[in-house]
Structure formats: structure tokens, C-alpha cells
Amino acid sequence: MNIGIDVGGSHIGLGIVDNDGKIIFKQEKDYLTQEKDMSDVVMNTINTLINEITARGSIDLKNIENIGIAFPGTVSNGVVVKAENLGIQNLKIADFLTKNFNCNIKLENDAKCAAMAENKYGSLKNYDDALFLIIGTGVGGAAFLNGQLLKPKRYSGFEVGHMVIEKDGIRCNCGRNGCFESYASMKRLKEKIKNEFNLPNSDGKQIREFILNNKENEKLSLILKNYIEYLNIGICNLINILEPEAISIGGSFAHYKEIFLERLEKKMSEKVELYNKENVPKILIAELKNDAGIIGASMI
Numbered sequence: 001m002n003i004g005i006d007v008g009g010s011h012i013g014l015g016i017v018d019n020d021g022k023i024i025f026k027q028e029k030d031y032l033t034q035e036k037d038m039s040d041v042v043m044n045t046i047n048t049l050i051n052e053i054t055a056r057g058s059i060d061l062k063n064i065e066n067i068g069i070a071f072p073g074t075v076s077n078g079v080v081v082k083a084e085n086l087g088i089q090n091l092k093i094a095d096f097l098t099k100n101f102n103c104n105i106k107l108e109n110d111a112k113c114a115a116m117a118e119n120k121y122g123s124l125k126n127y128d129d130a131l132f133l134i135i136g137t138g139v140g141g142a143a144f145l146n147g148q149l150l151k152p153k154r155y156s157g158f159e160v161g162h163m164v165i166e167k168d169g170i171r172c173n174c175g176r177n178g179c180f181e182s183y184a185s186m187k188r189l190k191e192k193i194k195n196e197f198n199l200p201n202s203d204g205k206q207i208r209e210f211i212l213n214n215k216e217n218e219k220l221s222l223i224l225k226n227y228i229e230y231l232n233i234g235i236c237n238l239i240n241i242l243e244p245e246a247i248s249i250g251g252s253f254a255h256y257k258e259i260f261l262e263r264l265e266k267k268m269s270e271k272v273e274l275y276n277k278e279n280v281p282k283i284l285i286a287e288l289k290n291d292a293g294i295i296g297a298s299m300i
């Protein structure tokens with residue numbers, strides 16, 4: 001049995017996962033504060049979650065082989081090198097947690113974790129050549145060729161969100177202008193809708209309802225059209241490089257499936273961006289939803 005921990009932009013999920021990838025216990029916690037540098041908040045929240053499950057008797061850590069952490073950023077050898085959206089740099093998270101819990105702590109990029117889970121148990125289990133995208137606060141990715149996860153030796157790699165798709169475009173947290181995630185993340189889309197329609201306090205669910213209830217609104221249609229166009233550019237770039245059989249999309253994008261999936265498929269089929277137009281991959285929505293990060297973290 002392993003523990004999988006999924007670190008997100010606004011909360012952390014922890015699950016006890018059996019050897020068949022099944023979550024037998026799960027608990028989530030929102031961050032109580034949003035600091036510029038979230039290092040302490042993240043570590044304290046993970047600490048609290050582990051302490052809570054042990055105190056409650058849900059698990060004895062002696063029965064746990066590994067604690068895996070899925071982190072939204074660049075990771076290397078148990079260290080979060082950088083996580084732009086959490087303002088974190090050089091956080092030695094494995095050392096810190098090993099001291100506290102005397103457990104084997106492993107760390108991996110969150111998109112890679114979710115991809116491993118989808119590849120073994122979910123939407124991508126029937127494909128050898130596949131691309132996984134996680135579209136939420138940012139845009140992350142992972143790819144499989146011949147059934148193998150592409151994994152560089154040192155850093156996590158595959159920072160698809162920071163592929164430039166617009167010269168002199170919006171300034172990204174990473175310092176470049178015009179990054180894919182500055183146009184295609186759900187965070188950016190939601191912010192744009194909130195600003196344009198004066199909905200400062202709407203959450204993701206309310207934004208989704210707003211879109212569904214205002215299909216005829218011209219300003220909104222233009223925002224959605226632009227969003228799909230940028231998403232299409234980024235995805236077609238990746239298809240041209242990797243020629244996957246299928247692409248699975250997870251993250252909060254999955255909740256907007258009926259709003260975006262058909263439009264994206266249509267855009268991809270009508271545009272000339274695919275180099276091999278006869279080889280259009282299947283576009284799928286991640287099946288394991290919010291659990292993919294936890295399950296994947298438990299598999300590291």
C-alpha cells in the first residue's frame with residue numbers, strides 16, 4: 001500500500017492507494033492562506049493531512065511502502081526546483097517529510113503522475129503512443145511512445161505550458177511572453193470571463209453555468225472562440241512532434257467537456273495545422289478525474 005498526495009493550486013488531496021490503483025481512503029484540504037511563496041503553507045498542509053490520518057487510525061505508517069507526491073512544477077531528486085504558480089523555488093520537500101515521518105518519500109511532476117495513472121488505469125490504457133495534458137491552473141503534459149513514459153534524466157521536462165504560441169504575447173510567470181498556458185489554462189479563461197462580465201466572486205461551477213446560460217452572447221462567444229483557437233495551436237504543435245494515437249485531457253478542463261470538446265475536434269479537423277491530416281488522434285477526457293494525481297503519485 002502507498003500514499004499518494006496531489007498538490008494543487010488551491011488545495012491538497014491525500015489518498016491511501018492499494019496495489020491495484022484503488023483509493024481506499026481519501027482526504028482533501030484547502031489552503032488556509034495564499035502567500036506569495038507557498039512553501040510553508042504546502043508543507044504544513046501535507047504534514048497536517050498525514051498527521052490527521054494517522055491520529056484517526058485510518059492507517060499505520062508502518063504499512064506504507066512509499067509516500068508519493070505529485071507536484072505542479074519542475075522536480076528533481078526529491079526537490080521542487082520551481083513551481084511558478086505556487087511561488088516555490090528549491091524546496092527540499094522529501095528531506096522535510098522523511099524527518100517527520102521516517103517514510104520513503106518520492107516526488108514527481110503532477111502531469112506525469114496523472115498521465116501514469118491514466119495510462120495504467122484510465123483513458124489511455126489502450127494506447128502505446130499517447131499524449132496527456134492537464135489543463136487547469138496551468139498547462140502540464142506528459143507523453144508515451146511505445147508505451148514508455150518519456151522521462152528526461154535530470155528535470156521533469158515536457159513543460160508544454162511554456163511553449164510560446166504568440167510572439168510578444170502575454171507575460172507568463174516563467175518570464176517568457178506568449179506561453180501556451182497564458183492562453184489555454186482554465187485559470188486564464190476564467191479570469192478573462194470574470195473580468196469581462198464583472199463576476200469577481202464566481203467559482204468554477206458558476207463560470208461553467210454562466211457559459212452554458214449565455215451561449216448567444218457575442219462577447220462570450222468571441223472569448224471561447226479565441227480560447228479554442230489558442231488551445232488548438234498548442235495541441236497541434238504537440239501532435240506534429242509526437243504523432244500520438246490519442247490525447248487525453250485532464251484538470252478542470254474535464255468539467256467543461258460538453259462546452260469545449262466538440263469545438264476543439266471541429267477546429268482540429270478544419271484547420272491546416274496538422275502536418276499529417278490523415279492521422280488525427282482521438283481526443284479523450286481523463287477518466288480518473290481528480291483522483292489521477294493521487295493514484296499516479298502512489299505509483300512513483
Ligand SMILES: [Zn+2]
Pocket residue numbers: 161162163172173174175176179
Ligand atoms: Zn511560461
